[in-house]
Amino acid sequence: MDKQQIIEELQRHKKQPYLDYRLKEETESFTNLLFYTLFDVNTPVAKNVDVLEEKFNKLVNMACWELESPCTKVWENYLAKLPEILEKLNLDAEAILSCDPASLSIQEIYMAYPGFYAIAIFRLAHELHVQGFPLVPRLMTEYAHRQTGVDINPGAQIGKSFFIDHATGVVIGETAVIHDNVKIYQGVTLGALYVAKNLEKTKRHPTIMSNVTIYANATILGGETVIGENSVIGGNAWITASVPPNSTVFHKPEIKIKTAPTNV
Template identity: 50%
Template structure:
């Protein structure tokens, strides 16, 4: 019999041809001994990227059912759809929260019943906050519609704008980050990052009516604080100026190191703002500016001004 027509023979031939046994043994040696990098040295259940994608989709649909759920929903069916979608999504979320809690320092025993109970409590609190999350998102959507003359409707903003996709993910992730599930929150925002090119750390504090126009290449760091009615354009960076190290040479984590942007600020394309500086209320930061100092309220900063400093 020709081995090309026999799947079992083809598999056996490939197995021997590629030296799979030796490769598997070498990978085991790397995984278990030479280059072991498991958290706390143990195999544990990881949050599922596929499941988290489903959570983002389900929560988006529960908050904006005709835009992200089913376009043909009616007044008679919409509440039923929202209820069933939310229930099934939260059932997935609680398991992902449980898994993510196993990566929080001090959670060495993932089989502890208390972790499951904590996951349930976190998910319940998160779910209760969804109406407030939606209210924030409505303010963001209105800011996009009002701030972009090319926007024909709020539906266009919801369906087409990558900045809205990114901020939806952030508004979902931030409450989970605050409740002590940073790995899951980071996974949510990084999925949006891969889709949009907009990188918002879930720890960033962002007030209402936030608008990212165009958006590609925007970076917002973990400890950034952004006030009301702020608008950013593409390739804006709100980053850290330096990374302090501890006595053992490791990076100091969690210290405030990103900018504070006060209310009613506009930051144009390509601007880079680094360090724990404050951009005062009502200021306008011009395109391609490199800024590492405080800016008083109602300022206008351009490349020329920065070059003269």
């Protein structure tokens, strides 16, 4: 096969007409500027709102492939929601500060906590997901996933004062519902019992009620699984059924320690 034949074969198999990776790059640029506009003291809000609108219009041109899709109306609705989103994120930061004895200042939360960053990008992406804006919300949360190790689908529903401690390895599925004042640790999975395409429109992921703590590497699966309020889920627990309120669930491993005899 000569060079020209190889090129023709590559062109023949290059099937996706709308697969423009500039959308990914532009989404990441939009996400960065949006985050800075909300939190950085040196980033002017008034000026950047106009810049963000320009960047958003680029995303509309690249992401809205269906002519009947009302993407051009999304920005005004989204902009109106930003104060409410910022208010929720400030509550998230305050929850981290009040819960984590290692946190030294609120500034540290905003700048150094990967869990907060992942929650921030989720909340910003979720609102676009609710409005039906295609692909961009998922690209936003995948950008945060790449930076933090936290994978939150933008379709999830998360209440106030959410805290992810240490962050790395957390997975929260599309139909998960998390109520207020929930705290989870690294490696926690809120997932589906099994994966099948015909479950696309069904609730596949668990519901976590208010004031629940889920410790490291716990796995909670299933759309009908509800973790009752004020419960504590211990590390490494595997849960596929509902847990009543005010419960403590723990995995009890068997640990054996063998000490070599001391030679005298």
